[in-house]
Amino acid sequence: MHEIFLDELKKLNTQFMEMGVLVNDQIDQGTRSFVAHDKKTAQKMIKEADVVPKEAIRIEKKALDLMALQQPVATDFRVVISILKAATDLERIGENAISLAVETVRVKGNPRIPEVEKIISQMTHEVRKMLIEVLTAYVQEDEKTARAMVDRQEVVTANYQKARKVIIDGVEKDSNAAVASASYFVIIRLLKRIGDHIVNLASWVIYKVSGELFELADPKAE
Numbered sequence: 439m440h441e442i443f444l445d446e447l448k449k450l451n452t453q454f455m456e457m458g459v460l461v462n463d464q465i466d467q468g469t470r471s472f473v474a475h476d477k478k479t480a481q482k483m484i485k486e487a488d489v490v491p492k493e494a495i496r497i498e499k500k501a502l503d504l505m506a507l508q509q510p511v512a513t514d515f516r517v518v519i520s521i522l523k524a525a526t527d528l529e530r531i532g533e534n535a536i537s538l539a540v541e542t543v544r545v546k547g548n549p550r551i552p553e554v555e556k557i558i559s560q561m562t563h564e565v566r567k568m569l570i571e572v573l574t575a576y577v578q579e580d581e582k583t584a585r586a587m588v589d590r591q592e593v594v595t596a597n598y599q600k601a602r603k604v605i606i607d608g609v610e611k612d613s614n615a616a617v618a619s620a621s622y623f624v625i626i627r628l629l630k631r632i633g634d635h636i637v638n639l640a641s642w643v644i645y646k647v648s649g650e651l652f653e654l655a656d657p658k659a660e
C-alpha cells in the first residue's frame with residue numbers, strides 16, 4: 439500500500455514541478471513582451487491564460503484522490519498538503535504573469551522611461567531566480583534555502599521602491615510618459631506580489647520538511 443502511495447506521490451511531485459517551470463516561463467514572457475513592446479506574444483499569453491489554472495485543478499484532484507484512497511498519515515499527509523497549498527501559490531503567480539501581458543497590450547505605443555524598464559528587467563531576473571531556487575528547495579527539502587527567500591524578497595522590495603521614485607521623476611521630466619507610468623506602477627507591483635507568493639511557497643517547503651507552520655511573508659509589506 440505504501441509503495442503505491444510513494445509512486446503516486448512521485449507523479450504528483452513531477453506535475454507540481456512541471457507547473458512551476460510553466461509559471462516561470464510565463465513570468466519571462468510577460469515581462470519580455472512588456473519591455474520589448476511585443477503585443478503579439480502578450481496576446482498569445484492572454485489567449486492561453488487557462489493553461490496554469492487547469493494544471494492546478496489536475497494537481498488538486500490528484501492530491502485529494504491520494505488522500506482519500508491511500509489515507510496517508512503523519513509525514514506523508516504533510517507532504518500532500520504542502521503540494522496542495524504550494525500549487526495554489528503557483529497558480530496566483532501565473533495569474534500575475536498574465537496580468538503583465540495585459541499591461542503590455544494596454545501600454546503599447548506610448549512614450550517610455552528606459553531606466554524604469556531596466557529596473558523591471560532586474561526585478562524579473564530576481565523573481566525568476568527565486569522561483570527556480572524555491573522549487574529546487576522543495577524537491578531537495580532544503581529548508582535553509584527556503585528560509586533565505588525572505589532576504590531575497592527584500593532585494594525585490596528595494597527595487598520596487600527604487601522604481602517608484604524613478605517613475606515619478608521620469609513623469610516630472612516628461613509628461614508624455616504619464617500613460618506608461620501608470621502601467622509601470624502596475625508592473626512593478628505585480629512583480630513584487632510574485633516575490634511575495636514565492637516567499638509563501640518557501641513557507642510550504644519549511645512545512646513539508648519540519649512541520650513548522652507560519653507565514654514568512656510580511657502581509658503588511660508594500
